[in-house]
Amino acid sequence: MRPLCIAAFIQALALSAWAGPLEDAAAAHQRGDYATAARIYQTLADRGDANAQNSLGVMYLYGQGARRDYTQARKWFRQAAALGSPAAQFNLGEMYFRSQGVEQDLLEAARWYNRAAEQGHSRAQFTLAAFYLIGAGVRVNPQKAAYWFERAAAQGHAEAQQELGKMYGAGRGVPRDLVSAYKWLALSRANARTDVVRNSASRALQHVAAAMTPAQVSEARQLASVWRATPSKVRYQ
CATH class of the missing domain: 1.25.40.10 (Tetratricopeptide repeat domain)
Structure with a gap:
């Protein structure tokens, strides 16, 4: 050996x-x-x-x-x-x-x-993304903010999913994509553990939906329905 x-x-x-x-x-x-x-x-x-x-x-x-x-x-x-x-x-x-x-x-x-x-620590990814979004300890960088929000969102982090959805809706750090915005906001609402996060996602979802066609809403709902989290193997405490 x-x-x-x-x-x-x-x-x-x-x-x-x-x-x-x-x-x-x-x-x-x-x-x-x-x-x-x-x-x-x-x-x-x-x-x-x-x-x-x-x-x-x-x-x-x-x-x-x-x-x-x-x-x-x-x-x-x-x-x-x-x-x-x-x-x-x-x-x-x-x-x-x-x-x-x-x-x-x-x-x-x-x-x-x-x-x-x-x-792969999702809470660290979310917080680091927020730092890049507002320039706390790092220079403001919407692209890096979106990058880290997306990685936390992929693990099912509801707050990250909401922030990512808003960024897609506004075209900040990522190309504007209302279908992706709706998908992530819908997932945030579904995965939220508190009423504050759930209600905030619902309001953002209504705002985005108002600018979408029925076909776009249908596509976004389909994407959200088949989405599955890919959790990290990181041990949390």
Whole structure:
């Protein structure tokens, strides 16, 4: 067996061995047994498990089982991010964006959002797109905004679908395309988890439909009906 194959095999065995404890910790975390979750996460985090490091950071960030500690949260997010965890990279972006234990730094936030977005993290993709749309931490770039909105939208992110639909409707960052606008707005309304997003999508949908022919509306509805999300394999927390 070649050295690289052996290394990959050993890593796979290690990840398999940790999968059970990590799942146990996640279950404890979910049911509010923070003491158990923290104990298992800490053990795995000390061994270099990026998922456990990120989850431990989340517990410190929200004060779950212990006093909220932004310094510890940032420490564990950074370790997990260095190991390539997109969830930790996103969480670091959030800390710099929302001034959680640090002064707001939009440049640093954008940098971490970008790293997570490139790995398929839909919330990072959406936030990075919004940054490009308004020029937060990056130069205004409607084309890049549309690019990242589309990638988040493809995963079923309702807010991204709505923003993408609006961009197609206005021809901002993408060629004006009312059929695509209607499709994405209809999907946003269908996938919305809150009334605010759903109602906003409905209003935008009515506005776009008023400028369309019946044939265009029919085409857009057909496209929306056959659309299926292509979710990333990224683990979120």
